[in-house]
Amino acid sequence: MSSKGDSRETFSSGLAVFFATLGSAVGLGNIWKFPYLVGANGGGAFLLIYFLCILFVGLPVMASEFFIGRKTRKNAIGAFKQLKPGSPWKHIGTMGVAASGLIMFFYSCVAGWVYYYLFKAIRGDFAGVTLDSAKAQFGSVVTDPVTPILWQVIVMAVVSLILTMGVKKGIEKITKTLMPLLFLLIIIIDIRAVTLPGAAEGLKFLFHVDFSQLSGAVILTAMGLAFFKLSLGMGTMITYSSYFTEDNNLLGTAVKVAFADTLVSMLAGIAIFPAVFAFGMQPGAGPGLLFMTIPLVFSQMPFGNVLLIAFFFLTSIAATTAMLSLVEVPVAYFSEERGLSRKSSVLLCAAVIVVLGIPAALSADSAGLLGGVTVFGKSFFDLYDFISSNIMLPLGGLFIALFAGHMIDKAQWRQELTNQGRIGLAGAVGLFRFIIRYVTPALLVIVFLHSIGVL
Numbered sequence: 062m063s064s065k066g067d068s069r070e071t072f073s074s075g076l077a078v079f080f081a082t083l084g085s086a087v088g089l090g091n092i093w094k095f096p097y098l099v100g101a102n103g104g105g106a107f108l109l110i111y112f113l114c115i116l117f118v119g120l121p122v123m124a125s126e127f128f129i130g131r132k133t134r135k136n137a138i139g140a141f142k143q144l145k146p147g148s149p150w151k152h153i154g155t156m157g158v159a160a161s162g163l164i165m166f167f168y169s170c171v172a173g174w175v176y177y178y179l180f181k182a183i184r185g186d187f188a189g190v191t192l193d194s195a196k197a198q199f200g201s202v203v204t205d206p207v208t209p210i211l212w213q214v215i216v217m218a219v220v221s222l223i224l225t226m227g228v229k230k231g232i233e234k235i236t237k238t239l240m241p242l243l244f245l246l247i248i249i250i251d252i253r254a255v256t257l258p259g260a261a262e263g264l265k266f267l268f269h270v271d272f273s274q275l276s277g278a279v280i281l282t283a284m285g286l287a288f289f290k291l292s293l294g295m296g297t298m299i300t301y302s303s304y305f306t307e308d309n310n311l312l313g314t315a316v317k318v319a320f321a322d323t324l325v326s327m328l329a330g331i332a333i334f335p336a337v338f339a340f341g342m343q344p345g346a347g348p349g350l351l352f353m354t355i356p357l358v359f360s361q362m363p364f365g366n367v368l369l370i371a372f373f374f375l376t377s378i379a380a381t382t383a384m385l386s387l388v389e390v391p392v393a394y395f396s397e398e399r400g401l402s403r404k405s406s407v408l409l410c411a412a413v414i415v416v417l418g419i420p421a422a423l424s425a426d427s428a429g430l431l432g433g434v435t436v437f438g439k440s441f442f443d444l445y446d447f448i449s450s451n452i453m454l455p456l457g458g459l460f461i462a463l464f465a466g467h468m469i470d471k472a473q474w475r476q477e478l479t480n481q482g483r484i485g486l487a488g489a490v491g492l493f494r495f496i497i498r499y500v501t502p503a504l505l506v507i508v509f510l511h512s513i514g515v516l
Contacts, residue, residue: 096330157296
């Protein structure tokens, strides 16, 4: 048995573990990107491939991160240092800490737009909006040199305030409150959306089963999504699982989080796409769908502004809970490995994110103040995204799979996955180890090659 620091905070219950971990997995991608990709790539056929990829890519890596975190009760870097002292494996954790920071540099910028749009909806700015005025409003936000930075700072202030409260009073309390609220809001919007005339077209777009649309590229997309959608390879699940309770069922939690994360995505699709089709909009509008089309769609419904406020509030919840887990990765590192107080760690991380996030905020649009500045042919916004999402995350996931499959013996796996024999999963450990040793690494190599454009 490894030493498990008695003084370290943990989540209070299995339910708290579930909501916090789900809060990490649910993010802005759930609200638009995932349901759109499902609809555009064969609907139910794509979902079937996605679930198979979850089985062989997502769940094994998530369970491995859970194992590493709970076994050591350490941050992403400290965990590997404890399991394999003096070895280069600790750099998997270093990569995770760096990736979470890079993601926050641009993610906090987009979250700032969401917060601002919630404020605009409350203020009634979208009354009588047209497609042209919606586009103009979004254009003015992403090109303004002050507004996006101001809201980025507000976002980081909210996240920092929650994180300074600690694991139980901060992360747990907020996620246990906000995740059920997110489900409630999304179902209310769903009920309204499916009653719209022409809503059936949107549901057909999402759920039709068309195996003819499946191709190698579509399968690779599903494989990548199964990995990226669950917040893997960036240290978040290692960090959160270090706060898990001793009696938590690691594999059970991984399955429940993967299912609930997919459910949130599909409920978001039901909220958005029937409305988009009912009003003759284009479902493939990308991020613009969120900020241009949605205000237009909701403004044309009875009680539309109330629904619009609810929609951007639930989107801000998704963004906030995801950011809590991302920022917690470096916070745990600085407080545990560098000896800073939790408050100092939070303030340091927030300051770095804001300073290095400013170039992302000013380059998100080509017409922005730094929109014309490129590094390796990419704007700061796109560069942060590419390095973290296309290089660091798949490589981090690959190394975690290799570490979990080849550096951790079967006895340790059996002990941790069965909670020292209290859960009857001993028979599944051998199959799990085979998948994490051989199948998952091979698939993650393919994910990585696809993400950098080789496949």
